[in-house]
Amino acid sequence: MKLLSKVFVAVILVCITSTGLWAQATAQISGSVKDQSGAVLPGVEIAVTQTDTGAKRTAVTDETGSYILSNLPLGPYRFEAALPGFRTYVQTGIVLQVNSSPVINAVLQVGQVSEQVEVRANAALVETQNTSVGQVVDNQRVLDLPLNGRQAQELILLSGPAVLVNTQPIPAGRSVPTLGISVAGGSLFGLLYQLDGVGHMNAEAYMPLPIPFPDALQEFKLETSSTPARFGLHGAGAVSMVTKGGGNDFHGDLFEFVRNGMFNARNTFAARRDTLKRNQFGGVFGGPIVKNKLFFFGGYQGTITRSDPQTTPLVIPTPAMLAGDFTAAASPPCNAGRQIPLGAPFVNYRLDPSLISPVSRQIGSWYPNPPGLDPCGRITAGYPFGIDEHQMVARADYNRSETHTIFARYFTQRYRKTPPPADATKNALLEVAATAGQTNNPQMVTIGDTYLISPTTVNSFRFSAQYVPNSKVLSREAHLEDLGVQINSLNPFPQFILSIAGASSPANNFIWNNTSTNVETADGIDLTRGAHQIAFGGSWQHAIYNYHSARNENGAFTFGGTRTGLGLADFVAGLPSQFTQAYGTQVYLRGNFIGLYAQDTWKAAPRITLNYGLRWEPYISVPSEKHHVIVEQFVPENFVNNIRSKVYVNAPPGLIFPGDSQWKNGLAIAQNNWKQFAPRIGLAFDPHGDGKQVIRAGYGIFFDVPTMEMQ
Missing domain, CATH: 2.170.130.10 (TonB-dependent receptor, plug domain)
Known part of the structure; x- marks a missing residue:
């Protein structure tokens, strides 16, 4: 949090003191200007003003009477076209949407510039310029x-x-x-x-x-x-x-949305009404700091969700089972009409109390004993379910001049899925029905700057930093050593995994945590040259992904019923069919993603727009960091000749890893591909020339980057 705050302040200072950077560019306006006879008018002064902020952009029509104003912020606009000897054309009601390209054609009437012809109409709803x-x-x-x-x-x-x-x-x-x-x-x-x-x-x-x-x-x-x-x-x-x-202008609102089971009727087939309680509340507020220059916006939303679902079918050990009596548990009513014979050390479906595992006694005490428990241990229950979410947005926009605008935005969300209470039986609910809790708190900073080098050349720059910590939390605190199990735990967390065939387990979760960090920078230039709108630029992303899973580090016990005939009987007798212990997964990945592009949008004819370009997007494999194996390859010849890895000398013969001489990709997981070129071409055709209908066609090659987990 402190690191992102420092980065946020530092980058704002850099943007304010520089003149060659950019901010967000999300829409454009283009069109042509003619007189009443239909002749094109070059040299017409075009001005568009965002009415919310007072930001103004200007352009001049070329020899064909055409103009383009690119990289415009979203919002409502006022459009003006003025030329000496003609009345000024004014159009309001224009609302620019994200990545939109409305066409506004103006017809000037003979008269004085001080006279105005005002049109109140929205820009065309059909996009006739975009080929996608x-x-x-x-x-x-x-x-x-x-x-x-x-x-x-x-x-x-x-x-x-x-x-x-x-x-x-x-x-x-x-x-x-x-x-x-x-x-x-x-x-x-x-x-x-x-x-x-x-x-x-x-x-x-x-x-x-x-x-x-x-x-x-x-x-x-x-x-x-x-x-x-x-x-x-x-x-x-x-x-x-x-x-x-x-x-x-200052604007804001407060809100709260409530969803509560008390407002709902009971489902015909349910014993009671649902218990969902969700409150979403918050507000937003924004306005000027310096009129026409500096603006702020902030918002918060909190979401609190609570519910006590009772829809999970479970099988738990009854007090009789925990005492060693499986007469009912092995009977046909509990086993789909089939009597289950129990082997040693059970005699007549009973276990001598001295043979009951002391560890199983302690774990068995975690199971509740609700009134009227079925002799087979079958029950439908749940646990208190809760999710807390808190979102916050803060944004500042700065119109440094008519040619230079800056924005900065911070966004964060704190998410917490609460684990079940350590003693869920107090709520007559079952922790064995629970899943582990989860927390994450992504934080994102974005800086953008738009600078007009000239009326026909715009430079754009973007910077973004994201930090996403994520972890899984448990509620029960128990070490196997405290339960009497002689084991060398590989981590200090109070956790282990217990699997019982045909029954629900109170210890089936493990702790993990990961953090991902992504830094992105991008720059682009838009050039208007007659009927051509040329754009080129590039971006670079550096991604960091660290993941640690404690699965199986403190042991995983499986009671599969292979020792006595029933999984719960194996558990009570302390006879696991399988035990696994291993180091958890540790992944430390670093990825770089590069993209360069060049494209041209050509107004080939009044009703035809062509867009063609080329993108270079190489595949750069994610490296495998030293001492953390995530991939290997088996070489039969090495196995036959008893050749071992030089990186991991204790690995079995035949296996090679990133860093071995036979590994073709160095420390990378896969082979890099620097020849990934993606051509794109598109056509937009306005058959009637009235902006009410458009026909599109296109062709392109696209690449999907494999996720860092998949690599």
């Missing part, structure tokens, strides 16, 4: 459409090519909980997420990081099918999201 297929979800729909849990990511499903791959947030394990969405038949990992112009994905699995709550999100756009060369790393599509910013 996309859909914008604007702020109105973000706020108004009903969302379960106010998860804005679900709005992506409003787009036709998007489908939900899974119905539960992914993953229950190592990454930040999120939804799995596939677009246009692409893979789960094939969708690029960007927030304010930079990547918004974790390093290890390339799943999206938490998305700001609806009140802090301005809008987003899903683009797919022949996206231009500036998009890379993921081939299925791109989701471009933009956070809200402040303006010349």
